[in-house]
Amino acid sequence: MYSGRVTLSHDKNISTLRISDLRESDSAQYKFSFTTNQPGGKYTGSPGVNLTVTDLQVKVSRNDHGVELSCQSRCLIEKNPSYIWYKSGNQMTGGGFSRFEDNNYDNSYSCAFTRYEDHHSPLICLPGSKYCNRVNYIKRRICSPKGSSVNISCIYATNKNPESKLWFSRDRSHQWKNPSQPEDLSKDSQYSGRVQVLETTGGRSTLRISDLRERDSSEYHFKFTTQGFEWRSVLPGITVTVTALQVEVTRIISVHQFDTEAELKCLSSCSPADHVSYVWFKNKQEISKQQLSTVAVNFSPGDIVSCALRGHEDHQSPSLSSKASFCISDSFC
Structure with a gap:
């Protein structure tokens, strides 16, 4: 649900959760929890932080003069927000108001908060005009x-x-x-x-x-x-946004005299689509048949590992070398 959209940062005693590409389904109460090495040492902050995610909507009502359009949201970014209105995709002049009247059934309408134009409401037609532009x-x-x-x-x-x-x-x-x-x-x-x-x-x-x-x-x-x-x-x-794949060392499994076993992950700043298959290469030879984003690899000095999406092997990640990744024993450094 949150794959590729969540980052955590910690600065002394301050922990920050950042959620990008917000969706209405993200509306929830969020709590911070940490565990110590003491018996029963698990703590959760309460009551937490309530997050409400909502889209702007253009609401249409009728009055004595015809049709009135209003820009509505359950959230307000400031006490007296200023609005921008769009008619058939183009900005209307004299903005700032939250509502206005219009009776042109050929036009579509959308609104946004000033300075937040990227998050405008969906375009709607006036009632009775199914095929406006x-x-x-x-x-x-x-x-x-x-x-x-x-x-x-x-x-x-x-x-x-x-x-x-x-x-x-x-x-x-x-x-x-x-x-x-x-x-x-x-x-x-x-x-x-x-x-x-x-x-x-x-x-x-x-x-x-x-x-x-x-x-x-x-x-x-x-x-x-x-x-x-x-x-x-x-x-x-x-x-x-198109990003290249990268190989990252996520865990050292075991260290031996002449090699080291490590867990590697093939990742990018994007959240991949469902049912994506991965290909792993060690010294330019395919090494895994599991087609998962994570693999365990035995590294010897001089080995290099890369990954790619199945069907797109020509776009491999930059190679990860044993020496560049970790100095664990004298055989690597």
Whole structure:
């Protein structure tokens, strides 16, 4: 549930738990516990810290003048927050208010706290307008290991049949002749042969990038055009971070005169997808058939070990050498 999203730091008597990519399911009471070497020496702080995670929502109500939209959240970041409103993906002028009135059924609406624009609410249509212009991204931040594949998805809607649809990378737009008209990634040589766009019913579009490279780290956007309309949103897209694998020594199992047995873990700053299989190499030869992220290896002087994802063996981690990793006995140092 928290894999890849939790870090712990300790400074003297202060312990800090950091949770990234917060989800509403993270709402809970958190407690700190520690154990001493004394009998019954386990202690837990009480009552703990209550964390509530909530998304901003645009609520719609009717009044004597028509339709009123309000930006609501169970949490307030400050006493009198300032708001930003977006109409069909573009920022409205004269912001700061938490509510306003509008009756345009072609537009979609979203809101955010000022200075927290990356965490805007989902875009909604006014009641009775099922097909207003909007793009909602399924997951706004994705972290994937180098060499793997990633699916970047959105749900879009429009009141007319789209004349064109494309995915683009904002970081690449400066390389095109007309930055205001970004090019389809399928036409970008950097992604040649590695990009596939999957369209399903219900207005869902998925950009699949395979054989990920660290330079693929970018913010990706979906765009469509219809007769007389072009989706030109200033809202954040989907941020993809690609990281390389690393081998880390997690435990020394046993030390002998001429070798040492150690537990190694293949990891990255990303939380890998379910059912990922790993390949382990010792002196460039595959050594484990378990395909797990953790392995026990006997090191002799001069040995090197690396790991990779199954099916992406060309993207091995940097090699871990016995001498560079630990000096345990005279045979290693």
